[in-house]
Amino acid sequence: MSKCNRCIIHxxxxxxxxTKEDLCRISQYKTSKIIKKGEVLFEEGKHVNGVxxxxxxxxxxxxxxxxxxxxxxxxxxxxxxLGERSLINDEVSNLKATALSAMKxxxxxxxxxxxxxxMNPKFTLNLLKKTALALxxxxxxxxxxxxxxAKQRLxxxxxxxxxxxxxxxxxxxxxxxxxxxxANIIGSATESxxxxxxxxxxxxxISLKKKQVFILKDAKLQQIAQGF
Amino acid sequence: MSKCNRCIIHxxxxxxxxTKEDLCRISQYKTSKIIKKGEVLFEEGKHVNGVxxxxxxxxxxxxxxxxxxxxxxxxxxxxxxLGERSLINDEVSNLKATALSAMKxxxxxxxxxxxxxxMNPKFTLNLLKKTALALxxxxxxxxxxxxxxAKQRLxxxxxxxxxxxxxxxxxxxxxxxxxxxxANIIGSATESxxxxxxxxxxxxxISLKKKQVFILKDAKLQQIAQGF
DNA sequence: CGATTGCTTGACCCCCATCAATCCTCGTGG
DNA sequence: CCACGAGGATTGATGGGGGTCAAGCAATCG
Numbered sequence: 438m439s440k441c442n443r444c445i446i447h448x449x450x451x452x453x454x455x456t457k458e459d460l461c462r463i464s465q466y467k468t469s470k471i472i473k474k475g476e477v478l479f480e481e482g483k484h485v486n487g488v489x490x491x492x493x494x495x496x497x498x499x500x501x502x503x504x505x506x507x508x509x510x511x512x513x514x515x516x517x518x519l520g521e522r523s524l525i526n527d528e529v530s531n532l533k534a535t536a537l538s539a540m541k542x543x544x545x546x547x548x549x550x551x552x553x554x555x556m557n558p559k560f561t562l563n564l565l566k567k568t569a570l571a572l573x574x575x576x577x578x579x580x581x582x583x584x585x586x587a588k589q590r591l592x593x594x595x596x597x598x599x600x601x602x603x604x605x606x607x608x609x610x611x612x613x614x615x616x617x618x619x620a621n622i623i624g625s626a627t628e629s630x631x632x633x634x635x636x637x638x639x640x641x642x643i644s645l646k647k648k649q650v651f652i653l654k655d656a657k658l659q660q661i662a663q664g665f
Numbered sequence: 666m667s668k669c670n671r672c673i674i675h676x677x678x679x680x681x682x683x684t685k686e687d688l689c690r691i692s693q694y695k696t697s698k699i700i701k702k703g704e705v706l707f708e709e710g711k712h713v714n715g716v717x718x719x720x721x722x723x724x725x726x727x728x729x730x731x732x733x734x735x736x737x738x739x740x741x742x743x744x745x746x747l748g749e750r751s752l753i754n755d756e757v758s759n760l761k762a763t764a765l766s767a768m769k770x771x772x773x774x775x776x777x778x779x780x781x782x783x784m785n786p787k788f789t790l791n792l793l794k795k796t797a798l799a800l801x802x803x804x805x806x807x808x809x810x811x812x813x814x815a816k817q818r819l820x821x822x823x824x825x826x827x828x829x830x831x832x833x834x835x836x837x838x839x840x841x842x843x844x845x846x847x848a849n850i851i852g853s854a855t856e857s858x859x860x861x862x863x864x865x866x867x868x869x870x871i872s873l874k875k876k877q878v879f880i881l882k883d884a885k886l887q888q889i890a891q892g893f
Numbered sequence: 894c895g896a897t898t899g900c901t902t903g904a905c906c907c908c909c910a911t912c913a914a915t916c917c918t919c920g921t922g923g
Numbered sequence: 924c925c926a927c928g929a930g931g932a933t934t935g936a937t938g939g940g941g942g943t944c945a946a947g948c949a950a951t952c953g
Contacts, residue, residue, distance in 0.1 A: 582852065
């Protein structure tokens with residue numbers, strides 16, 4: 438069993454507020470998991486019972502709307518925590534998490550996290566800061582959804598991926614999102630995504646090889662996202 | 666100068682986690698303000714420098730999109746805190762708050778709030794819980810914006826107001842929202858709001874007197890919001 | 894009591910959802 | 924190794940929701 442204090446990942450998220458003692462204690466109870474692409478980490482309406490610390494890979498976090506479609510709310514990648522929100526209020530999750538790539542995660546059971554809340558106020562404060570930042574992000578998403586066209590939102594999304602997700606070995610965006618995934622991020626039909634992507638391609642803004650997306654002109658995308 | 670521990674309001678928000686000592690200390694530094702309808706409590710891009718505790722009234726919290734329109738993200742009413750989010754990360758506010766009615770608020774300067782963070786972990790944890798709940802709310806808003814029609818969203822909004830905002834003396838919704846405000850909540854044109862409202866009125870679901878909205882059949886609204 | 898602001902209604906049309914048909918891709922099993 | 928089937932990608936046709944513009948009306952305010 439590897440020790441958390443030896444693991445570099447905890448430096449990138451709220452766990453960095455933990456003391457060496459905290460980390461050692463948690464190491465005893467954590468479990469490592471390998472998760473295949475497409476596998477579900479947790480379901481909407483179910484208890485998560487802990488927190489995932491992502492060592493490798495990316496997952497989508499979504500919520501089903503009552504018309505049956507999934508809406509993707511955010512992507513969570515290497516270095517981040519996952520599942521802490523529902524743990525904070527000790528509720529069932531309102532979200533579902535699905536792996537978009539092969540993942541390596543550590544699972545820390547709820548009891549240990551709660552104990553850390555109680556023993557280490559810095560951890561709580563750090564989590565509060567992260568949560569407040571998340572809220573700021575969703576503010577922007579709401580404004581975009583309410584005020585921008587589908588094409589603008591797709592452009593925004595591509596820029597986000599370009600800036601926040603590591604490229605793969607060939608320089609393409611390092612997550613394999615299906616057309617439907619894109620549609621479920623921007624809140625449109627998959628056909629619209631396809632049409633916009635081919636339009637971008639025609640303009641030389643992106644290129645597509647084997648469904649992988651290469652961003653060629655991010656400045657142009659930025660303009661489209663702003664509404665030009 | 667009235668004392669915070671004598672004030673019932675603090676029981677309704679995260680301040681309830683404060684000790685009597687905390688409250689007494691804060692009382693010394695807080696200032697009471699009367700705010701008129703339409704007045705701005707804080708601006709986007711400016712420092713808030715503290716937290717508002719709302720004793721009376723309702724305000725809208727909005728963010729300007731780069732097409733120039735305001736998007737209303739939430740309404741904050743009597744009993745709640747306001748402005749805590751930007752304080753948590755010690756940043757300028759990403760949001761603007763505007764009074765929708767006459768308001769009575771107490772302003773607690775930043776230094777005192779931060780001191781309370783440091784001295785009282787329960788306060789931090791409580792704020793974390795509230796923030797996580799807010800995030801859950803925005804999740805739902807995002808799904809609605811992405812997947813529902815404007816008419817459905819207006820119905821949702823009316824139900825929200827019906828359930829969460831006290832009625833006025835005549836039984837109408839107790840906040841005076843302009844047609845434009847409605848549009849800026851649901852992310853549509855004001856003309857659309859007007860058309861939907863008159864449609865609802867024709868169906869006997871609501872009635873309109875002097876621009877005040879009376880909800881007559883909330884079950885029917887619920888159905889519309891779900892998509893029937 | 895003008896004048897500014899918000900409300901209302903109508904006309905027009907564009908964006909995009911929906912439906913349908915075809916093509917592509919890839920995993921599976923014979 | 925290839926045939927096959929299933930799910931995703933693509934393209935076209937069509938219609939409607941709702942954005943935009945314009946003009947008239949009501950209300951509020953200095």
